Amino acid sequence: MSTILVVDDEYVIADILGYALEDAGYKVEKAPNGKTALDVLEKVRIDLVITDYMMPIMNGEELAKAIRSNAQFADLPVILMSGAQASIGKAIPDLFSAVFDKPFDTASMVARVRAFIGVAEAGRDTPELQ
Amino acid sequence: MEQLKRLATGIEGLDDLLKGGLVAGSSYIVQGRPGSGKTILANQLAFNHVATGGRVLVATLLSESHERLFQYLSTLSFFDPALVGNQLQFVSAFDTLESEGLEAVVKLLRGEIGRQGASLLIVDGLLNARSRAENVLDTKKFISELQGHAAFAGCTLLLLTSSRLDDGSPEHTMVDGVIELGEDLYGARSVRRIQLRKTRGSGALSGVHECEITEQGLKVYPRLEALYSHPSSPGSEVLTRVGTGLASLDGLLGGGFPSASVSLAMGPSGIGKTSLGLSFLAGATVAEPGLHFGFYETPQRLRIKARAIGIDLPALEKSGAVHLAWQPTTEGLLDGVGARLLSHVRKHRIKRVLIDSLGAFARLATNQGRLNEFFRALMGELRAEDVTVLATWEMRDLFGSEINAPASELSSIVDNLFLMRFVELDAELKRLLSILKVRDSEYDPALLELVIRSTGIELDKAFVQASAVMSGTASSAQGA
Numbered sequence: 001m002s003t004i005l006v007v008d009d010e011y012v013i014a015d016i017l018g019y020a021l022e023d024a025g026y027k028v029e030k031a032p033n034g035k036t037a038l039d040v041l042e043k044v045r046i047d048l049v050i051t052d053y054m055m056p057i058m059n060g061e062e063l064a065k066a067i068r069s070n071a072q073f074a075d076l077p078v079i080l081m082s083g084a085q086a087s088i089g090k091a092i093p094d095l096f097s098a099v100f101d102k103p104f105d106t107a108s109m110v111a112r113v114r115a116f117i118g119v120a121e122a123g124r125d126t127p128e129l130q
Numbered sequence: 131m132e133q134l135k136r137l138a139t140g141i142e143g144l145d146d147l148l149k150g151g152l153v154a155g156s157s158y159i160v161q162g163r164p165g166s167g168k169t170i171l172a173n174q175l176a177f178n179h180v181a182t183g184g185r186v187l188v189a190t191l192l193s194e195s196h197e198r199l200f201q202y203l204s205t206l207s208f209f210d211p212a213l214v215g216n217q218l219q220f221v222s223a224f225d226t227l228e229s230e231g232l233e234a235v236v237k238l239l240r241g242e243i244g245r246q247g248a249s250l251l252i253v254d255g256l257l258n259a260r261s262r263a264e265n266v267l268d269t270k271k272f273i274s275e276l277q278g279h280a281a282f283a284g285c286t287l288l289l290l291t292s293s294r295l296d297d298g299s300p301e302h303t304m305v306d307g308v309i310e311l312g313e314d315l316y317g318a319r320s321v322r323r324i325q326l327r328k329t330r331g332s333g334a335l336s337g338v339h340e341c342e343i344t345e346q347g348l349k350v351y352p353r354l355e356a357l358y359s360h361p362s363s364p365g366s367e368v369l370t371r372v373g374t375g376l377a378s379l380d381g382l383l384g385g386g387f388p389s390a391s392v393s394l395a396m397g398p399s400g401i402g403k404t405s406l407g408l409s410f411l412a413g414a415t416v417a418e419p420g421l422h423f424g425f426y427e428t429p430q431r432l433r434i435k436a437r438a439i440g441i442d443l444p445a446l447e448k449s450g451a452v453h454l455a456w457q458p459t460t461e462g463l464l465d466g467v468g469a470r471l472l473s474h475v476r477k478h479r480i481k482r483v484l485i486d487s488l489g490a491f492a493r494l495a496t497n498q499g500r501l502n503e504f505f506r507a508l509m510g511e512l513r514a515e516d517v518t519v520l521a522t523w524e525m526r527d528l529f530g531s532e533i534n535a536p537a538s539e540l541s542s543i544v545d546n547l548f549l550m551r552f553v554e555l556d557a558e559l560k561r562l563l564s565i566l567k568v569r570d571s572e573y574d575p576a577l578l579e580l581v582i583r584s585t586g587i588e589l590d591k592a593f594v595q596a597s598a599v600m601s602g603t604a605s606s607a608q609g610a
Contacts, residue, residue, distance in 0.1 A: 009222040010195050032225045054196070054214070056189075056221040056242050083197045083211075102197040 002117050003027040003044060007037040007051040007063065008081075013102075017050065017081075020106035021113065034058025038066055041073065047117045050109070053082035064095040077116040081109070137250065137286050140178025141171065143350030143469075146357055147326060147335045152307070154249075156330070157277045157287035159256070159301055161294060162311030167322065167343050168290045169199065170206065171311065172252045174347040175288070177208045179250050180217040187248035187285075188220045189239055191227050191255035196220045207346050219246045224255075227262055232272045235259070240279040248285050251276075256291035256301065270300045277304070297327070306330040311341075316496045321463065324350055340463040340496070351465035354511075355503035361514040365390055372482060372518040375409030378589040382565060382574040383546075387520070390513045391569065392543060394488065396523040397550030401561055402582050403522040405439050406550075407484035408432075409587050410520050412441045414451045418481035422454045423471050425490035429454045440585045453478050457490075464494040468508050475515055483512065485521040488540070505543045545569035550580065555596055555604040563589060 004026050008014040011032070018028040029044055031037035035058040037051065049067065053060040060080055067073045078095065083102035098112055136151035145151050152158060160168045176186040190196070199220075203209040214220065221242060223235045243251055253276065263269040273289070280287040287305075294310075295301050302308055308327040313320050324341045326334045335357065341350040371385035380386045387393055395403045404427065414420030422432065432454065436443035446452035455474050457467055474480060485491060492501050512519055523540075541547065547566040552559055561580040565573050579592030596604040 009225065011222070011225045011228075012193055012195055013197075054220050056223070056226075056238055057245070059215075082215075083200050103201075 001025070001027050002047040003029060004113065005029045005031060005037060005040055005044075005046045005049045007031045007034060007049065007055070007060070009033055009052065009055040013052070013081075017106060017109065020110055024110045024113075025119070026113070032056075034060065034063030034066070037063055041067070046076065048113060049076060049078045050081055050113075051078060053080060061092070061095065068095060079109075079112065079116075137179065137184075138182070139171075139175045140181070141174055141348050141350060142346075143339070143341070143352050144171075144324075144348070146352045147324070147339060147350060148329070149333050149335075152286055152288075153330070154286055155281050155284055156306035157273075157280065157289065157304075158307040158309060159289045159291060159295065159305050160309045160311070161291045163294070163313075164292050166311040166313060167341070167348055168292070168311055169254070170203075170343060171309070171348050172254070172288055172290055173199075173203055174206070174208050176218055176250060176252060177210060177213065180213050184217070184249040185247050186218045186250045186252065187239075187242055187246045188218065188252045188254070189223050189242065190220070191223055191235070191253065191258040193224050196222070205345070219248075223253075224258075227258060232259060232262055232268060236272060236275045236279070239276065243279060243283045243285055248283070250286050250288070251280050252288045252290065254290045256289045257293045260301070266300050270304060273301060273304045302328060307334075314496070319496075321496055340465055342463060342466070349466070351463050351469055353500070353504070354465050354468045355500065355507040358507040358511045361510040363514040365514045366516050373413045375411070375413040376406075376587055376589055378578070379563075382576065382578070383568060384572055387518050387546065388569070388571055389518055390516050391545040392509050392512075392519045392521065393546040393548065394521050394523050394540075394544040395548045395550060396525055398525050398552065401550040401552065402580055402587065403524075403550060404432075404435060404486055405582055405587055406563075406580070407486055407520055407522060408436050408439065408441055408443070410482065411452050411484050412436075412446065414446065414482055416449055416451050419450060419478055420446075420452045420482040420484070421471075421474055421478065421480040422452065422484050422486065423457070423474070424454070424484075424486045425457050426486065427456070428458075429456055432456075438584060439582060439587060450478075453480065462494050464491075464496070464504060467491065467494055468504065471508070472511055472515075475512065475517055480515075480517060482518045483520070485519060487524055488521040489524050492540075501540070502542065505540065509543050553593075553604050555593070556606060560592070562593065 004021050006014045006018050006028060009032050014030045018030060021028050029040050031040050033055040051060040051063055064078050067076060067078055077097040079098045080096040081100040081102055081104060100109060135154040137154045138145050138151035160171060162168050176188060179186055223238055226234050226238050259272050260269050277287060307329045310325045310327050313322050322341045323338050325338045326336055335352050337353060337356060339350055339352050341348060370389040372389050373386040374380055395406055397403050411420040411422055433443045495501050546568045549564050549566050551562045553562045563578045563580045565575060576591045577593040578589040581588045596606055
């Protein structure tokens with residue numbers, strides 16, 4: 001089962017997105033900031049990261065940079081979800097695989113996640129089953 | 131005397147209340163019910179602070195998402211999304227508060243102040259901190275630690291809360307200032323208000339002041355009598371004369387209105403008060419311009435009225451000799467309208483003003499009890515700018531022998547008083563103008579007939595042969 005890490009200091013958003021992803025069959029991990037997200041990445045095998053931009057301790061951009069600088073996570077898709085700062089994310093496409101403007105439609109986020117890592121039950125190693 | 135460093139709020143009127151702004155490095159509570167404007171005040175301050183080179187951290191202890199906040203802030207002109215995420219950081223500490231408690235929130239915010247290099251910290255949802263605290267001491271500790279970290283970093287602290295904390299609450303005793311926002315009903319009309327309930331280390335303007343929220347955000351209108359408790363300048367010491375626009379009236383007054391004086395023309399509707407005022411304004415020049423500060427007639431109607439008595443108002447406007455400021459709203463705020471009048475006067479260096487009418491102006495007051503102080507301050511300030519004022523006052527009765535002076539509190543602010551009446555004489559309805567009072571000057575007390583012609587207003591000493599003119603039903607004295 002593919003696991004998605006949702007990183008947001010605003011727990012309501014993390015929760016809502018988490019439920020939608022769980023409904024779609026994914027396993028969801030949550031972190032309230034970039035630093036905690038990196039800790040989770042060390043311990044849990046994550047297939048995709050969805051992160052907010054503005055967060056305490058470590059923001060989304062810093063998190064994405066840390067992920068990209070680690071060879072282990074070179075191919076890990078990182079999606080930025082942000083309102084006011086979406087333009088920042090779009091300006092650095094190397095960091096983010098996709099950028100979503102808040103507020104967004106969770107269905108389109110789930111569809112985008114599927115496009116990156118395949119349908120939930122299939123897992124990323126067997127994309128041909130979709 | 132030490133001058134404290136101020137953090138200007140950039141909010142119209144609020145810096146006047148605060149005597150320059152918040153005391154930098156101090157802590158303030160902003161309290162008010164939901165919808166009272168706390169969030170707008172705080173965010174407007176945040177964006178203004180960024181505009182002057184500051185950096186801001188906004189932390190919420192509430193569960194409400196920042197995106198919702200941005201959505202409705204985007205309807206306000208000060209909101210600039212490009213600054214969010216850069217000079218302005220919004221973080222949520224709700225999760226930390228819930229899962230780890232107050233100490234963890236303090237630790238988180240201390241780190242964030244440094245990370246952001248914040249010179250202003252706004253914490254929304256103070257009540258949640260109180261609910262999370264196990265006792266009063268916990269709340270006090272939370273605030274004092276936040277204050278300590280903020281002050282150490284040279285950061286001004288703003289705590290927002292929707293509860294109405296009383297003066298004795300631990301929160302109030304600890305902070306340097308408390309700003310309360312609210313709303314009051316006057317009949318069907320709702321008026322926003324702001325009050326500085328506590329201000330340490332500054333001569334802030336206490337009491338309740340009216341404010342409003344527009345597309346530009348919060349606007350505060352300090353009570354004029356508090357703002358100008360002393361006129362901002364002594365005004366001219368030389369008494370000159372300002373032409374009334376009517377040669378015959380100038381003659382009776384010894385050359386015109388005394389400069390920087392306030393005159394009131396009282397009379398019933400249709401007697402010619404505005405026409406008299408327009409003649410006064412027509413004497414304005416580009417060097418010493420005039421202002422029509424009106425409440426009833428639109429500029430269009432005013433131009434028509436002027437044309438009917440031979441005054442080319444558009445030409446005067448075009449040259450810059452006369453400015454028109456119409457107050458279209460019937461729900462303006464007294465101090466806001468007063469401030470607008472003063473702002474027009476200062477902007478255009480106005481030297482003569484027609485307030486048409488003072489009664490309509492007075493009706494804006496939500497508390498009639500302060501009108502005397504208000505108008506005294508307003509007129510004092512106009513006098514300080516060497517402005518000669520003519521105001522109109524509408525009397526209720528068209529006829530009748532009773533003449534009611536405007537409320538006694540108004541007559542004390544008026545230097546010169548003119549009464550205009552309809553008089554029946556020899557089967558004709560005539561307009562009468564009489565001088566009731568001229569301060570510190572001689573005047574001719576003759577009763578004048580005012581005749582409105584297409585070439586202008588004319589005044590004649592027409593009632594020399596009549597008696598009981600002031601009663602409204604004159605009788606010819608010849609037969610007596």
